[in-house]
Amino acid sequence: MSDGADTSEAVAEGAGDKPARPQGGGRRRQWEDEARDALHIMPLSAIPLETPGLQHARLIKNVRLQTVVEMFHDVQTGSGQVSPRHLTAYFESYKEEVERDLVKIEKIAAASSFDVYTSRIELRRMNIDVNSVESLTLSDRKKEELTNYMRVFTRPLVEYVYGSEDMQVQDVKDIIGMFSNPNRDEALRNLRMMADRLDIELGEIPQFLEEYGDIFLSLAYFKKCLDDIVPEIQRFLSWMAEIRSSTEVKRDARQMRMLDEISRDLTDISTSITGRFESFDNRSKDFWRDINAETFHSIRELIASHHVTIGGVLCGLAVKMDLWKARFARGGGGPNRRMEFVKSEILPGLSHIKSLEQSARSASA
Known part of the structure; x- marks a missing residue:
C-alpha cells in the first residue's frame, strides 16, 4: 500500500x-x-x-x-x-x-x-x-475464502429444500448442481413450492439460485472485509489514545479535541456499518420465513443499493488501517510521530467516510 x-x-x-x-x-x-x-x-x-x-x-x-x-x-x-x-x-x-x-x-x-x-x-x-x-x-481464491461466510446464506436454502443442513455445500455452484437434479421426492416438491412462491417456472430455479448466490456473495465479501477491519480500528484507537499521556499534547486543547473527534468518528462509523449488516441478516431471515417474489426483489434491491456506500466506507477505513500497520508494524512510535501521522494520514478524508456512512444511514431510516 x-x-x-x-x-x-x-x-x-x-x-x-x-x-x-x-x-x-x-x-x-x-x-x-x-x-x-x-x-x-x-x-x-x-x-x-x-x-x-x-x-x-x-x-x-x-x-x-x-x-x-x-x-x-x-x-x-x-x-x-x-x-x-x-x-x-x-x-x-x-x-x-x-x-x-x-x-x-x-x-x-x-x-x-x-x-x-x-x-x-x-x-x-x-x-x-x-x-x-x-x-x-472475485478471484477463485477469494470465493473459497468466503465459503464459511456464504454458509450463513446457503444453510437456510438447503434446509428449505432438503429439510436438513447435512449437505456438503462449498459454494452456490454446488447448490445449483444439487437443485438441478434433486435426489429426493420431498426436495422436488419443495422446489416446486419455491417456484410457485417466487412466481417462476421450475426450470428457472437455477437462474434464481445464481442471482441469489451473486447477491449474497457480495454481502459475504463486504462482511469479511468488515470483520478484518474492525479489530484493526480498535487496535488503532488504543494506540492513538496513548498519545494523551504526553505532557505536550495534554497542554494543547485543540489537539486533544482532534483526538476525541477522530476516536468518536471511527467508533460511530464502525458501529453504524456493523448495524447495517445486522439489518441485512434480519431481512434475509425474513425472506426464508415468507418466501415470495416481492420479498426477494426487496432484499436484492436493498443490498445492491448499499454496495456503493459500503464499498466506499470500507475502502476508506482499509487504506488508512493498512498504512498505519505498515508505518507502525510493531506499534510504538513517540507521541510527536504518532500525532503527526494522525494529523497527516488519518484525518484527511475521514469526514468523507463519515458523510458516506451518514448518507446511507439516513437513506435507510
Missing part, C-alpha cells in the same frame, strides 16, 4: 511509454487477483481504452482517498503513481488517445471504492459491458 505520495514526476522521467508489470505467470496472476479482490484497486484493463500500455496500469485509492494511476508496483521500487491529469505528459506519443481515455478514467476515478461490485455499478453507468470482464469478478 502506498502512503499516498504523488510520484508522477519520478515515474514520468524513468519509464517511457510502457509501464512495468510483474514478470512471470505466477506473479502476474497474483497481481491480477490482488486487484480483483481489493477494495481500493481497479485494473484499467476493465475499461476499453485506446492508449497502448495504459491497460496494464490500475487505479488505486491512496490514504487521502484520492484516486491515482498506479503504473507499477514492486517490492524494490515501490508504487509508481501518476495523477490522472498528468497522464498526457507520461504518454507523449498518444496525446489524443489519452485525452479521450481520460474522459472515462476521470468518471470512474470519482467512485468511492474500486471493489468489483461498486466498479460494476459505475461502469454500467458509463454504458460499458461488464458481464464478460474477468477482472470485475
